Amino acid sequence: MYILSNTVNASNFVTGVDKAFFLIMGISLVFLLGLTFTMLYFVYKYNNKKNPVATQIKGSTKLEIIWTVIPTILVMVMFYYGWAGWAPMQKAPKDSFNITITGRMWNYTFEYENGKKTDTLYVPMNKAIKMKLVSLDVIHGFYIPAFRIKEDVVPGREKMSWFIAQKEGSFELFCSEYCGMNHSYMYTYVKVLPQDQFNKWYVDTVKKVEAIVDSPTATGKRIMKNIGCFACHSVDGSKLVGPSFKGIYGHTVAVTTGGKEREVTIDDEYIKRSIYDPNADIVKGFNKGLMLSYKGQLSDDDIVQITEYLKTLK
Amino acid sequence: MEKEKHHIVPYKTYFYILISLLVLTFMSIGITKINLGGYSVLGALIFSTIKSVLVLYWFMHLKFDQPFLRFMVGFVTLVFLAVIFITFLDYYYR
Amino acid sequence: MQTATQIPHDVNYLDYKGKYKGIFGWIFSTDHKRIALLYMYSMMVMFVVGVALGLAMKLELIAPGQTIMGPQTYNSVFTVHGVIMIFMIVIPGLPAVFGNFMLPIMIGAKDVAFPKVNLLSWYFYVAGALLVIASVLFGNGTPDTGWTFYAPYSFKSGTNLLPAIFGAFILGFSSILTGLNFIVTIHRMRAPGMTWFKMPLFPWSLYGTAWIQLLATPVVGITLVLVALERIFGIGVFDPALGGDPVLYQHLFWIYSHPAVYVMILPAMGAISEIIPTFSQKHIFGYRAIIASTLAIAFVGYFVWGHHMFTSGMSGTAQYTFSVLTFLVAIPSAIKVFNWISTMHKGSINPEIPFLWAVSFIFVFMIGGFSGLVLGALATNVYVHDTAFVVAHFHFIVFGGVGFSFFGAIHYWFPKMFGRMYDKVWAKVGWAFFTVGFLTLYSPMFYLGMIGMPRRYYDYLPEFHAANILSSLGSWVMTFGLLIVVINLFRSAKNGAIAEINPWHGKTLEWTVASPPPVENFEEIPVYGEKDGPYEY
Amino acid sequence: MEQVSQHADPHYDQEANKLGMWLFIFTELLLFGGLFIVYSIYRFLNPEAFQLGAHELNPTIGAINTIILLVSSMTIAMSTSSLQKKNKGLTVLLLEITIMLALVFLINKYFEWGVKFDHGIWPGSEHLINDMSRGEILFFGLYFVMTGLHALHIIVGMIIIIVALKRVQNGTVNENRSSLLDNAGLYWHLVDLIWIFLFPLFYLIH
Ligand code: HEA
Ligand code: HEA
Numbered sequence A: 001m002y003i004l005s006n007t008v009n010a011s012n013f014v015t016g017v018d019k020a021f022f023l024i025m026g027i028s029l030v031f032l033l034g035l036t037f038t039m040l041y042f043v044y045k046y047n048n049k050k051n052p053v054a055t056q057i058k059g060s061t062k063l064e065i066i067w068t069v070i071p072t073i074l075v076m077v078m079f080y081y082g083w084a085g086w087a088p089m090q091k092a093p094k095d096s097f098n099i100t101i102t103g104r105m106w107n108y109t110f111e112y113e114n115g116k117k118t119d120t121l122y123v124p125m126n127k128a129i130k131m132k133l134v135s136l137d138v139i140h141g142f143y144i145p146a147f148r149i150k151e152d153v154v155p156g157r158e159k160m161s162w163f164i165a166q167k168e169g170s171f172e173l174f175c176s177e178y179c180g181m182n183h184s185y186m187y188t189y190v191k192v193l194p195q196d197q198f199n200k201w202y203v204d205t206v207k208k209v210e211a212i213v214d215s216p217t218a219t220g221k222r223i224m225k226n227i228g229c230f231a232c233h234s235v236d237g238s239k240l241v242g243p244s245f246k247g248i249y250g251h252t253v254a255v256t257t258g259g260k261e262r263e264v265t266i267d268d269e270y271i272k273r274s275i276y277d278p279n280a281d282i283v284k285g286f287n288k289g290l291m292l293s294y295k296g297q298l299s300d301d302d303i304v305q306i307t308e309y310l311k312t313l314k
Numbered sequence B: 001m002e003k004e005k006h007h008i009v010p011y012k013t014y015f016y017i018l019i020s021l022l023v024l025t026f027m028s029i030g031i032t033k034i035n036l037g038g039y040s041v042l043g044a045l046i047f048s049t050i051k052s053v054l055v056l057y058w059f060m061h062l063k064f065d066q067p068f069l070r071f072m073v074g075f076v077t078l079v080f081l082a083v084i085f086i087t088f089l090d091y092y093y094r
Numbered sequence C: 001m002q003t004a005t006q007i008p009h010d011v012n013y014l015d016y017k018g019k020y021k022g023i024f025g026w027i028f029s030t031d032h033k034r035i036a037l038l039y040m041y042s043m044m045v046m047f048v049v050g051v052a053l054g055l056a057m058k059l060e061l062i063a064p065g066q067t068i069m070g071p072q073t074y075n076s077v078f079t080v081h082g083v084i085m086i087f088m089i090v091i092p093g094l095p096a097v098f099g100n101f102m103l104p105i106m107i108g109a110k111d112v113a114f115p116k117v118n119l120l121s122w123y124f125y126v127a128g129a130l131l132v133i134a135s136v137l138f139g140n141g142t143p144d145t146g147w148t149f150y151a152p153y154s155f156k157s158g159t160n161l162l163p164a165i166f167g168a169f170i171l172g173f174s175s176i177l178t179g180l181n182f183i184v185t186i187h188r189m190r191a192p193g194m195t196w197f198k199m200p201l202f203p204w205s206l207y208g209t210a211w212i213q214l215l216a217t218p219v220v221g222i223t224l225v226l227v228a229l230e231r232i233f234g235i236g237v238f239d240p241a242l243g244g245d246p247v248l249y250q251h252l253f254w255i256y257s258h259p260a261v262y263v264m265i266l267p268a269m270g271a272i273s274e275i276i277p278t279f280s281q282k283h284i285f286g287y288r289a290i291i292a293s294t295l296a297i298a299f300v301g302y303f304v305w306g307h308h309m310f311t312s313g314m315s316g317t318a319q320y321t322f323s324v325l326t327f328l329v330a331i332p333s334a335i336k337v338f339n340w341i342s343t344m345h346k347g348s349i350n351p352e353i354p355f356l357w358a359v360s361f362i363f364v365f366m367i368g369g370f371s372g373l374v375l376g377a378l379a380t381n382v383y384v385h386d387t388a389f390v391v392a393h394f395h396f397i398v399f400g401g402v403g404f405s406f407f408g409a410i411h412y413w414f415p416k417m418f419g420r421m422y423d424k425v426w427a428k429v430g431w432a433f434f435t436v437g438f439l440t441l442y443s444p445m446f447y448l449g450m451i452g453m454p455r456r457y458y459d460y461l462p463e464f465h466a467a468n469i470l471s472s473l474g475s476w477v478m479t480f481g482l483l484i485v486v487i488n489l490f491r492s493a494k495n496g497a498i499a500e501i502n503p504w505h506g507k508t509l510e511w512t513v514a515s516p517p518p519v520e521n522f523e524e525i526p527v528y529g530e531k532d533g534p535y536e537y
Numbered sequence D: 001m002e003q004v005s006q007h008a009d010p011h012y013d014q015e016a017n018k019l020g021m022w023l024f025i026f027t028e029l030l031l032f033g034g035l036f037i038v039y040s041i042y043r044f045l046n047p048e049a050f051q052l053g054a055h056e057l058n059p060t061i062g063a064i065n066t067i068i069l070l071v072s073s074m075t076i077a078m079s080t081s082s083l084q085k086k087n088k089g090l091t092v093l094l095l096e097i098t099i100m101l102a103l104v105f106l107i108n109k110y111f112e113w114g115v116k117f118d119h120g121i122w123p124g125s126e127h128l129i130n131d132m133s134r135g136e137i138l139f140f141g142l143y144f145v146m147t148g149l150h151a152l153h154i155i156v157g158m159i160i161i162i163v164a165l166k167r168v169q170n171g172t173v174n175e176n177r178s179s180l181l182d183n184a185g186l187y188w189h190l191v192d193l194i195w196i197f198l199f200p201l202f203y204l205i206h
């Protein structure tokens, strides 16, 4: 159980939530065991072999009042602890470190204030992190079990979530709200680094060092990985939500354009259109409306890089 | 089977009710013509409520029916209003 | 027009030859007992599909990665599983089967108030079910939205949702008509002398249920229509791209679907409230308290829907209001449990099979209910919302509650309905396997939720593996138990020993008529005197 | 004819029929209630857009339709009285008037919607989606759904009234067995009731 494992106090919310959890579980267990054993005892004690004639008791107002009032008090206590563990989640401190989280089918992209984009969430330890949650298509759920936080990412609404990570390490980050086919693959990790290591990472990547790139097409691949194309497109020929990228460059596909079928040869122009205006040409056998336009998220430059990479997928 | 029942409502009662309904309709048109800002919604709703009470009581015979029907109508209305109220707890305080 | 044919009173409803022959004697029959059986058999067909899908999911989840199906299939499977189980099994479940069969007899009436409407509601049920099935078989893909049809995914999905949505709509209509019928029946057709507070508790629970059906179902009806219109025309009401608010969809959906869970459980509780006094041979403890709690659940249950939306971004005010109300609705359930257990106190308990089901009902219901408390508290809900914990909660309480009560009820009323007795030993064996399997199947899901496994997950990380294996094993044990129970009942309906009129020495009116009951139940409408009552042992 | 249906039928329970109809009306109220919730929330979120949208609608047609419905409500209410007074001819006449009024209502609605279509406004139309604010899209979406659903109820109501009319004519509905007519009346008043709220909410509140 997380509650007992090494993620204790991984974030500032753990104590509050777990306290409520234990309290409710504790009261529940007492009642569950108590009532079950009473019941079994009655079944044994007042079995018709031992007790052939029942004593008719029709009720007792006193008892009814007692067992209305006591549970009422208990549930109000439960409510209070539930509320107390939850209330701090509602408002982030002013000096928080800001990250924008964009959910789409089926990956998250994390964007930092300096423009850095990643597919894994890197955060400094012991610092309040405030996340702006944005969804581009359907509702997703931003869920880090170890931190006890969860917030739906709703399209058309700006939502917020925040935490202070208190433990170094790597923790799962799931999409908790069902969002279509690859919902269960929409997970990634939070990497909690000590402040100095984080700073180094943070500044490092700003430079967008091209030097570490081992092949000319790796940039395209990295862009695609970070923005999540591979959630829907494979590179090995298998059909996911969208067509596979394997060998697409230069090939001819059947598409529907404005209701009419036609054949096109995949070239730079077509790829660009597919990314900026995906619903213009719908590849036969695939559904409209799933792929969203990446206008404003991918520059023409990025697309050139992507195209270069796609050319290599023979 | 039950003998008693059926109070026969005279035609002219219905006619008076219609006249009141029409008057209320014109009043509500009138009141929304004057600019009351946010209160015009309230005004219009008040008129609608009065009108619906008239319809319920006379046209729909609630006045002459057993009390428990009136009670049920009131209950259902209250439940509905409570649902709207609770939904607004979300939107109003967002 | 009713023709004045003389209906014989010594012919039971199963043997009666009416105007129509063979199968038409059933599907054109307005006899509430035949309609009840029609419901039961059609539900059973759907139920087999639902169970098979459930088992398929458990098989898929036995190991990470692909086991027997792809992700898209899995999503369709849990959607259809949820839709079938909720809209076709547990919502109509007890009211349509035992309510239809027993309600008129228990209140001393010859039939329900509107027998034709009753039959119509069954036709609606079949039509709705067929439409849902059509969405599986035809068009471009089985619906994959989950039974909740959340916007905006429900109009992004390219699958064949419209028939499923209209199917659910029509099923709602069926449910409304049943509820309407029951309310009128209870108001108008109680036997002379049976005042409201002499009515047995099962009819009382149906009365509370019927009001929920009546007042909540139309809301989901219109919501589904809006989703359909959204898909067809793009009217924009829930589409964020057109200014709509997807969270409003959730409000409307749960305004129905939360009360709907009480539509499921109230009749189940009603049946338990009949079984326990009969097998304790004792007056039910706190008759009026149980009635009050039924009505309180029905009423307060209408206002707690928001607890399904604690992470959707409601205002803080709404969140704690809903949390408080959720906790309040738990109290009447507590009252019922206490009263049931007190009824056993100083009784003369005959631990027959219906009673065993009732006791195990109380046990699993408590577990389900307590996990509901964890979900109702804000902090813990945020943590376990949309995880396997929720799945465990609702299987314990929906399927544990309703399923156990259904089996309790069928073992209780079976001799009355079919005039025959089942094999009691096999019934116990089946019950034992079922209960053990049930606990093995769903308990691990609590644990999975607590370690953070989200629900509706086709694939999972290795750390979730062990508990999932256990759970899958449990599903087989339980199904084995289920098979024993069902086969036993099926065989006994034809070949069981002839049952007595009142094998359990019950005091409610259904035990005064022949088994199986004659066509119009009572030759002469019974009259309740001063001293009579449903639980006067 | 009248004699035939004189004998009391043990299966006929006027009170039960009435209660059944009222319960059905409750479900109808909540069906529209769902839409009213949607309306009130979106109006609350987009007050200006809803006022702009309301300007597009023609209050005169709305008012005329209101009057038509109110009058028809009266005529059908009167018809239940006249049936009790055993005045079959008048009952039939009043029901015919009711049906005519309902028809006029629908014709008005037809033209009203027609004008909207001419302006390029219909659910999902390009004009709506491209040129109008989000709030207005919602306004018109709700306008079409709610008035459309209401019109559907008018049609259903008409059918019920026609059936009742036929039954009054052939005597199966009479002063002793008036449930069908009473229930047709109740249903019709429900339609009226809903319009009483729709009218100001869409046409009036500028
Ligand atoms: C039969 C159906 C049924 C019933 C009766 C209940 C009963 C309850 N449910 Fe459940 N619920 C569902 C069916 C049901 N539920 C379903 C289907 C879902 C999931 C839907 C989906 O998302 O797909 C769900 C989801 C669900 C959620 C949302 C979870 C989430 O998605 O985040 C919540 C949150 O509050 C909740 C709470 C409760 C509570 C507090 C009760 C209470 O009524 C329980 C009361 C009972 C008891 C408390 C036990 C008995 C009491 C005692 C023995 C006495 C001692 C008691 C005290 C000291 C208090 N339920
Ligand atoms: C009554 C409701 C009901 C029932 C009985 C079941 C039965 C089963 N469920 Fe159910 N399940 C749901 C309702 C139900 N489920 C719902 C609502 C969801 C959510 C869907 C969604 O997310 O959208 C869900 C989701 C769900 C999941 C989670 C999917 C996910 O989130 O990834 C899983 C996982 O294994 C599962 C498994 C099973 C199994 C193995 C069975 C069965 O195989 C068990 C076998 C059943 C029995 C042995 C007998 C039960 C008897 C009765 C109920 C009475 C019979 C009545 C008549 C015959 C008339 N179900």
Ligand code: CUA
Residues within 6 Å of the ligand: A103, A104, A105, A106, A139, A140, A141, A175, A176, A177, A178, A179, A180, A183, A184, A186
């Ligand atoms: Cu994104 Cu699930």
Ligand SMILES: [Cu+2]
Residues within 6 Å of the ligand: C257, C258, C261, C304, C305, C307, C308
């Ligand atoms: Cu709920």
